[in-house]
Amino acid sequence: MGWVSGIAVYFIIWWVVLFITLPFGVRSQVEDENVTLGTEHGAPARHMMGRKVLLTTMVSFVVFGIFYYATIVRGYGIHNLPQIVPDFSHTRS
Numbered sequence: 001m002g003w004v005s006g007i008a009v010y011f012i013i014w015w016v017v018l019f020i021t022l023p024f025g026v027r028s029q030v031e032d033e034n035v036t037l038g039t040e041h042g043a044p045a046r047h048m049m050g051r052k053v054l055l056t057t058m059v060s061f062v063v064f065g066i067f068y069y070a071t072i073v074r075g076y077g078i079h080n081l082p083q084i085v086p087d088f089s090h091t092r093s
Contacts, residue, residue, distance in 0.1 A: 001072055009067065014060040021052050021059070 029035045032045040
């Protein structure tokens, strides 16, 4: 894997992990009993994006490390997955 491919894979992992971590620790304005006029009552009172970006970066680094170890060091690939669809190429005439 080249460094451009590595950055692309890390970027994809980072975005997936970000969307997983976004709902953690979010309290709505109603739950905090501090509703700002003109906003949705279910909107987050504090989003804590800095903490979530840091957590996302750390978790993504670990997940990318596992991916790198499995694919580059150990040599696993898509061909190692079990075949789900039967092979019908050997049909009888």
